[in-house]
Amino acid sequence: xxxxxxxxxxxxxxxxxxxxxxxxxxxxxxxxxxxxxxxxxxxxxxxxxxxxxxxxxxxxxxxxxxxxxxxxxxxxxxxxxxxxxxxxxxxxxxxxxxxxxxxxxxxxxxxxxxxxxxxxxxxxxxxxxxxxxxxxxxxxxxxxxxxxxxxxxxxxxxxxxxxxxx
Amino acid sequence: xxxxxxxxxxxxxxxxxxxxxxxxxxxxxxxxxxxxxxxxxxxxxxxxxxxxxxxxxxxxxxxxxxxxxxxxxxxxxxxxxxxxxxxxx
Numbered sequence: 001x002x003x004x005x006x007x008x009x010x011x012x013x014x015x016x017x018x019x020x021x022x023x024x025x026x027x028x029x030x031x032x033x034x035x036x037x038x039x040x041x042x043x044x045x046x047x048x049x050x051x052x053x054x055x056x057x058x059x060x061x062x063x064x065x066x067x068x069x070x071x072x073x074x075x076x077x078x079x080x081x082x083x084x085x086x087x088x089x090x091x092x093x094x095x096x097x098x099x100x101x102x103x104x105x106x107x108x109x110x111x112x113x114x115x116x117x118x119x120x121x122x123x124x125x126x127x128x129x130x131x132x133x134x135x136x137x138x139x140x141x142x143x144x145x146x147x148x149x150x151x152x153x154x155x156x157x158x159x160x161x162x163x164x165x166x
Numbered sequence: 167x168x169x170x171x172x173x174x175x176x177x178x179x180x181x182x183x184x185x186x187x188x189x190x191x192x193x194x195x196x197x198x199x200x201x202x203x204x205x206x207x208x209x210x211x212x213x214x215x216x217x218x219x220x221x222x223x224x225x226x227x228x229x230x231x232x233x234x235x236x237x238x239x240x241x242x243x244x245x246x247x248x249x250x251x252x253x254x255x
Contacts, residue, residue, distance in 0.1 A: 006202060013197050021189040031187060038189070039197055046201045105183030112176070129181045160173045 009049070013042055016061060020068050026125050027072035028079070029110020031103065037075050041068045066140045069126070073118045112159070120155035127152055 017038065024034035024041075044067050048054050054063060113121045119141065126132045126140060127148075134152075138145045171179075 006198070009201065010194070010198055014194055017189050017193060017197075021193070022184065022187045025187045026184055031190070034187075035190065035193065038193075039200060042197045043200055102184060102187055105180050106187070109180045109184065112180075128177045129184070156173065 005049075009046055012060065012064075016064055020064060023065065023125070023130060024068055024072050025106055026109060026129050027069065027122060028075055029106050029114075031106065033075055033079070034072075037071045038068060041071045044071070062136065062139050065126075066142070069122050069140050073122055076118050076121065113155075116155050116158060120151045120158075123148055123151040124155040124159070 020041070021034055021038050024037040025031050028034050028037060041064070045054075045064060054060075113124060116124065122141060123137055126137045127134070132140070134145045134148045137148045141148065141151075
């Protein structure tokens with residue numbers, strides 16, 4: 001492991017962490033869970049780079065989005081297996097410097113999207129909150145653009161249906 | 167009359183409210199520490215334990231062979247057969 005590699009990776013982490021942390025928090029509904037997800041993701045990314053598994057076909061940032069999204073989906077599955085939904089995340093204390101309103105919004109988001117299948121949940125967050133195009137989402141989720149569109153249509157129908165029912 | 171919040175309005179409100187979520191102070195240091203000195207994963211631990219479990223497994227056939235040699239049950243017969251072949255010097 002070269003010192004230069006570590007330094008370069010430190011710069012990557014410093015420049016990407018804010019956006020990726022926000023993504024992980026929006027996906028998991030908790031800043032504490034987001035911290036774990038992001039830390040795991042960076043370790044995975046570092047190991048992949050060390051083992052030459054990052055082939056440079058995707059842009060570095062898109063590749064990191066993919067790792068974080070997959071790790072967050074695993075965390076969501078684990079939360080659901082434990083029966084831990086957005087509502088039960090209320091016990092989480094806000095991270096240092098984190099507004100209580102932000103924590104409440106994250107929990108509301110987790111509760112609102114909590115019944116969607118994980119892939120639809122991820123697609124809707126990437127599209128509506130992160131502002132990604134369907135092409136970018138397809139790269140992140142590792143599926144076709146058509147499949148992304150289908151996930152978005154289904155997720156919106158579920159959420160709109162729920163809103164109309166109150 | 168209470169107006170229902172539409173899907174678009176709710177998404178916009180939650181998007182704005184979560185726009186400034188930031189990693190906690192010291193996060194970069196924590197990540198770099200785990201990258202430079204990673205904690206062993208469950209697999210690493212299992213592999214380490216498994217490696218040690220292989221030692222007795224590997225030793226058992228070798229030990230058995232040595233015991234058989236020492237007792238000479240089949241070794242003597244093998245030597246007898248080998249030395250009784252006429253073309254051997």
